[in-house]
Amino acid sequence: VAVEKRNSNGKKKAGIIASTVVFGMGMLMLGMIFCIRRRKFRMNDNFEDVRKEDMELPIFYLSTVANATGNFSSRNKLGEGGFGPVYK
Secondary structure, three states, X not given: OHXXXXXXXXXXXXXXXXXHHHHHHHHHHHHHHHHHHHXXXXXXXXXXXXXXXXXXOXXXXXHHHHHHOOOOOHHHEEEXXXXXXXXX
């Protein structure tokens, strides 16, 4: 009778541990899915904002820039960047 009681307690303990692990893994998976979906939603939102900002670029005419830089004078040149010369 005592041996049967030990086996019964062992089975209950194993069942409780297994169900706790399964429940924990399920909650972890739901949390990961929630975070991934939220991140995708935020990225799409940010992408829309960036596209709207890109459409509102200022337009500079060559005559205005040439006048502001002293007709691209070497005296007004600050240096050279990745996109070409930089003037003050």
